[in-house]
Amino acid sequence: MSATATATTAPATAAAKERRPGAARAYLAYLGGKLAGAAVSLFAVLVTSFFLFRIIPGDPVKSMTQGRAVSEDQLAALREQFGLDLPLWQQFTDYCTKAVTGDFGTSYQFHAPVSELIWEKVPNTLLLTGVAVVLYTMLGLWLGTRAAWRHGGLGDRLNTGVALTLWSVPGFWLGLLLIIVFSVGIGPIPGLFPTGGMEEGGKEGFAYIADVAHHMVLPVLTLVAVGYAQTLLVMRSSLLDEMGSDYLTTARAKGLRDDLVRRRHAVPNALLPTVTLIFVNLGHVAAGSILVETVFSWPGVGSLFYQALSVPDLPLVQGLFVVFAGAMILMNVLADILYPLLDPRVGR
Template sequence: MPGAPEARADRRGGATASAYPAYVAGKLAGAVVSLFAVLVTSFFLFRIIPGDPVKAMTHGMPTSAEQLATLRRQFGLDLPMWRQFTDYCAGALTGDLGMSYQFRAPVGELIAQKLPATLLLTGVAVVIYSALGLWLGTRSAWRHGGTGDRLHTGVALTLWSVPSFWLGLLLIITFSVGVGPIPGMFPTGGMESGDETGVSYVLDVAHHMVLPVLTLVAVGYAQTLLVMRSSLLDEMGSDYLTTARAKGLRDDAVRRRHAVPNALLPTVTMVFINLGHVAAGSILVETVFSWPGLGGLFYQALSVPDLPLVQGLFVVFAGAMILMNLLADLLYPMLDPRVGR
């Protein structure tokens, strides 16, 4: 019968199945629009930075007007702005991000050279502080008001408000230079000593990573903890948790099987945004610790300004964030089927 429960269930299932492709198409269209906005922003934003990149390339050496004009023509800076923009967009869509002014090398190659160091540093940090923040945030919310909750929340709020570069400098002073009875135990910067191979090289890189990873973890775990704690507290008064307890489920099972999955949506968004930061790295932390990654490369490019390199890095950073947000949106219906309907 058309009004039977089975028929209604079939209609709901069919409606959900047809709604999800439309949901995915909408998110993909939004990502494409966002990426185009990034291309437009990256082109015009960095052209308001004061400074002449052609004069910066000469490093203050005496240069005639004819030589400067030749350099501008060589790098396409003598073309009308609309022509530069169309050439830039056409190149970006085909993977050609241009030629760096200061390094005289393709931007794509420079990014590929520095990307592994950034992925190593920020990837390790994101995995550690996401797991730590989720675990401590869940425990703090489930036992809110207790001593542990107040302690974790107070420490998290303090670390979240601390600038990462200031914390990095403080760690360098304390554990690299040494303060009082604390000896200098870690390098002040860089990724390697340069004279190690094999297992010794791996240990050397890990030794150099301790302080920058600790800086990123200290700030990142605080944000994850506070978001997870807030989301779980919103769920704790829900009727379905009371029903689960009335069925005889233990408190740990209620938290793990019912409360935490429903509190994960805001935290999943933040975790995926943090994964987007893996490609972007941390400009301030990499600069403070002289880490040879994309963050330090961006700082170098911005100081010239090296427009093709700055634009290329900006597109990579923003593109990684857009991709991670898209993946988070596509994951939502798996965590909460109501999202994709």
């Protein structure tokens, strides 16, 4: 190598070494800002969950003793037991202090720790909504890619029209319709699936798995039908923005097949806006779908929230609200962490 080449290469190498620590510092600053924002959001969730559900009409203590003759002294003792006789500011500080450690108090109606009640239902919700999110994300990405690549055609118009129609349908209404058609039976269509619940009971092994899968068909179908449209529309829009890019023209000029141009070049770049949506959907896995779980009597956190809201069971409602919002915040932070790895321009 000549002296000139060596002299030219050395400064370039030194500059590259200087850029790496700078990029690392920029990423750490970016990450610190996102984590700080998540902490502020979580505190806002604690404040909202405490005050929001206290404006719900109804007295929790009287709801717990409904149908029984209870004296005013007994009602006062119950309020003292659950801390409802304390000043509002003291109830708030006690709530925040305990919530940081995962202690959301004791449920009024179930007389059990809120954290235990939530974790008991979480696996059921993760099973139902987890399967649904995976299915409608894959379906939305696949149909959205093909709709955009052949935009304006019959397939694009048909997919977009069906997606918009299903997206506008309330999930609980679609669930009730599926129960009427496929559970109760209508006309020549017999009742093929259970009307609700998670299992018949008394089954083990493969028979138990098959029973649970049989009960999952209609609620999963409801969630997929309502949820895939958003992923389809976002992916279609993102890919349409990439269609006229110069790098795609260059790839075609090199002789690459249209399928390879789509899979290797267009889709990876179009996925960036969809990443946030995917992580938001993953956040919904923890929250489940309150109305769908209630319609199908699925024993998850969604139906538990509905039961707690009807009392109102303040500790249980507050705990579930924090879990739902916390899952969304966590998934948004993970998306923010992943973004700079997919696109180095983010965070600089």
